[in-house]
Amino acid sequence: MREVRLSVNGRPVTARVEPRTTLADFIRERALLTGTHLGCEHGVCGACTVLLDGVAVRSCLLLAVQAEGAEVTTVEALAGDAGLHPLQDALHRHHGLQCGFCTSGILMSLAELWPRRDQVSRDEIIDCLGGHLCRCTGYVGIVRAAEDAFGLPAGDRG
């Protein structure tokens, strides 16, 4: 067992865990934030994506011990008192989610791009979304939402 200290959404979380404990399990079972979902546990589907010091990572492929001292941001941090984050609001307006299981990861990947949203191209957005599997929407509403949120003209995908 090893003590891991990190910060999740601005709050310190300390727990003694086995070194093999994944960051995803740490977030879900120690920080008790279940908005981060596990879809494949081998890094393909992207549902478990969180920000690690601002960089989008697959929390199923990292060990909690690797995140020692880092700032982790999960989907629960996006909406504030004022309401939904613009990315969340866009997904809502464009029906960019159905079951919502993949949505947290998609939001966090897009959130990585958000700080430089004025310079993000459509290709970058498609590349970003290309790292996620959604089996409900056919991606149509997700692409529209992302284009809208990033202020890009609607493309030809639907």
Next chain:
Amino acid sequence: MSEVDPSRPLVGQPVRRVEDARLLRGRGRFVADLSPIAGIHHAAVVRSPHAHARVGAVDASAALALEGVIAVVTPDDARRLLRPFGVGVGGAEPYWPLALDTARYAGEPVAVVVARDRYVAEDAADLVAVDYEPLAPVLDVEAGRVVSDRSFRYGDPDAAFAAAAHRVEASFRFPRYSSTPIECYAVVAEWDAAAGEATVWSNFHGPFVMQPLIAASLGIPENRLRLVVPADIGGSFGIKSGVYAYIPLIALASRLAGVPVRWTADRWEDLVASQAGTDRLTRAAAAVDAEGRILGLRLEILDDVGAHLRPPEPATLYRCFGNLVGPYAVEHLAVEARAVLTNRPPTGLNRGFGGQQLYFTLERLVEMVGRRVGLDRVEVRRRNLIPAQHMPYRTPTGGVYDSGDYPALLDTLLREGDHTGMLAERDRLRRAGRLAGVGMAMIVDPSGTNLGYIDLARTPEERGRGLGKSGCTESATLTMDPMGGVRLRIATAPEGQGHETVAAQIVADALGVPMAAVRVDPSIDTASQVWNVSSGSYSSRFAPIVASAIHRACAALRERILAIAAEILEVDAADLELVGGGVRARGSDRAVPLRRVAGVAHWDPGALPPGVEPLLSVTASFSSELARSPAGDDTVDSSICYGGVGGLCLVDIDPDTCAVTLLRYASVHDSGRILNPLLADGQVAGALAHGLGGALYEELAYDPDGNPLTTSFMDYLCPTVREMPELRIHHLRGDTDFVPSRAKGIGEGTCMAAPAAIASAVTDALSGHGVEVTELPVHGGRIWEWLHTRERGEP
């Protein structure tokens, strides 16, 4: 993006979803997020590494010696404490959820380990020593044992074939794939030894006909099995209906361990041992007259249902029986329907359920008919479509098509789908050296299953001896709280379709209240709510069946509200309307708010008018009178509604790599009235992704020994955003008077049509090479093989 006009009825408008508020914030509550009871331990399933093997001694001692392990369920435990699931068909053995003495597919459960956490449970699973004696597996559907075998004749197929100018025949293979919901199977089970009861939280979404089967497997009465399903399920597309088979196993683990037990499947388990759509071999023949009219069909259908005939199989054979002729006026049929056992995992529901298998065959065959008689693919279809004036149309197999104008649907498909533009683009691509093709499909989309169709697996004589099967029943419980708030309970367990939103739209319209005043709970608790064997989410039944039950519940509650308001306002109930959150006398300003009406019922029942119950809660049901058990001549109306769907598409094939790209797809629908166009289009886009996956990328593959080759998302390829085409969706202004909601299902049609449409386009693209697509998926490797085999002059 169109907006919602609050002054108009909400049904029919693109209302944004109420579910989104929690899901976008990461506040959805899926089974893995629930800790419904203290002391939960974790299970890992030990699975057979062989596709076929005798299971000898199972030695759990090393596993039990590992710190943190508290129990191991062995085949002996299962034999002692469980019972097999009943199988409705004579030829098949009872189905045990654990291999007792023989493992019949690679991945079949052999033991279950219970430990402190999942990490330890998985460590311990590796320590369970099982003596296997490998046996030869059967993987060829033509070599497998037939466990359900029926022959059907409708009309006079022999005469049709004798009179035919042409006989067109071919064999078609439809692959095995799964729509792989991103959330895997998840179960938490608690065995209460004192009461002899089990409580199970899971992402099982029905059909709840399985509830009594699970209870029987556990050896307890059905009222001692409480199934709880949260409002959030991370997708299913039918796949999670198969989680039921794991419920007795995890409940048994809880019984032996003496603690509540959680099992959350991982993706490997999902791909090797959850559920897949049935792969099908069809030998088909059409009797055709000189003008290209199809007079009769012969279909010999072999469904590979895997290692067990797991209920509800062999239902894939029969789900589309009422619409076996699709949109075509074919009067004579001979059908052989067989379910075959092989050493692959069991099959079951997967979005489209029987439809994509059927229409791939039918649509390929129709195009072959066209080529034989010299008609293009549009004309051969037009010549065979059921004319609009024949609606409602009774098919030879007993389906009653409620409404639709298929020739108009075809015209609309060509126009709205931009057939001309697609052809021009195809020709431009061809001139640039590409292999490009345009394809199409026309299908009938059944919704609102009549469970009676499953009984076709038994002969009329067998059916005559016992209880009949029929029905599509659903109910809705609508309650008005003391302050006038409205609660609706439905037993649908949705997986992302937005039932809470659409149900609230219907109730808000019917009661004249804002949507925000309506709280919809679609979660399931079999111990405390009204449900029935057909409850759940499957067969696109929300729009025709569940919405109709909600309409009826609204009408019943409305009547009670009006009776109370009539007394308060001293106005005849017939002159009252529900509007603006109150009851108003038509054409006057005499009104009473709903909370006042509710107040009388809740706080002053003594003031109720005579004969009015002191309860503002109603449960109403809907079940169509068309849902009957199969008739003696084996006809059955297998679904309550039948929509029309057309698909048109353009594919591009790289001549060097043979990689296939779907460039454009148009989906045109007549699905009756559209309850929410935003959500309807979302269903169509999602269904296209599944149809596209099945046609081009997804296939659960096995090596010659039966070992699964597609065990992760690295080798089981699901479409990403890059694979989605430009999509056009168009809805005809449809209607149906067969159901009170006037709406038909819309979530499955495109995934039934797309594989056929894409196969049509690939055939068009390869037309210069003499290739006829008769199997899927058509990925680049397969096309390369076809082209190069032909070049070498091989057959």
